[in-house]
Amino acid sequence: KNEVEQSPQNLTAQEGEFITINCSYSVGISALHWLQQHPGGGIVSLFMLSSGKKKHGRLIATINIQEKHSSLHITASHPRDSAVYICAVSFNAGGTSYGKLTFGQGTILTVHP
Amino acid sequence: NAGVMQNPRHLVRRRGQEARLRCSPMKGHSHVYWYRQLPEEGLKFMVYLQKENIIDESGMPKERFSAEFPKEGPSILRIQQVVRGDSAAYFCASSLYGGGNTEAFFGQGTRLTVV
Numbered sequence: 001k002n003e004v005e006q007s008p009q010n011l012t013a014q015e016g017e018f019i020t021i022n023c024s025y026s027v028g029i030s031a032l033h034w035l036q037q038h039p040g041g042g043i044v045s046l047f048m049l050s051s052g053k054k055k056h057g058r059l060i061a062t063i064n065i066q067e068k069h070s071s072l073h074i075t076a077s078h079p080r081d082s083a084v085y086i087c088a089v090s091f092n093a094g095g096t097s098y099g100k101l102t103f104g105q106g107t108i109l110t111v112h113p
Numbered sequence: 114n115a116g117v118m119q120n121p122r123h124l125v126r127r128r129g130q131e132a133r134l135r136c137s138p139m140k141g142h143s144h145v146y147w148y149r150q151l152p153e154e155g156l157k158f159m160v161y162l163q164k165e166n167i168i169d170e171s172g173m174p175k176e177r178f179s180a181e182f183p184k185e186g187p188s189i190l191r192i193q194q195v196v197r198g199d200s201a202a203y204f205c206a207s208s209l210y211g212g213g214n215t216e217a218f219f220g221q222g223t224r225l226t227v228v
Contacts, residue, residue: 030213042221090213103156
């Protein structure tokens with residue numbers, strides 16, 4: 001079964017702390033996406049990864065294809081980082097794949113000043 | 114270059130009415146995906162369309178739901194005879210290519226409330 005698991009489900013931090021959100025998936029993928037959703041808001045794509053590591057500002061995303069695991073890190077967290085962070089993958093299906101995404105349950109991040 | 118545009122942002126329908134949700138993909142994108150986010154649940158795939166064709170509708174309920182992406186105009190997700198359980202946020206995403214290693218761009222979503 002194609003599954004995506006995220007942890008933790010809820011995360012509370014003080015401003016300035018280093019934050020890590022984890023994502024594991026069950027079978028081979030074409031790509032993994034990290035998404036951000038503010039309450040009542042739309043979905044913003046933060047990263048798309050198929051290998052290695054990507055960095056954008058205070059956000060860093062890594063992926064280990066062999067271990068089927070990815071992490072999203074936020075350095076020097078700020079209250080405006082408070083949002084739901086969602087991991088999503090496009091699974092390989094019999095050697096072919098397309099952009100259909102399977103999502104984790106999301107991690108609710110709250111950063112206090 | 115405008116992003117993915119969904120309208121309306123909020124839609125209220127009485128039980129039994131029809132709901133029509135529209136999605137205009139980014140300019141040049143011919144691949145559209147619809148996802149549903151039920152209250153307190155994660156996002157789930159509904160349907161994947163490429164101009165004028167339904168490629169994968171495995172996530173769409175068999176009855177009352179339909180989707181189209183005509184040659185001209187936005188993609189439409191249509192829900193007939195809505196019930197309370199259809200209340201959810203519906204998101205569409207578009208991409209330039211159809212492969213699995215393609216960046217997806219999401220709209221702001223349509224929040225459907227069935228009263």
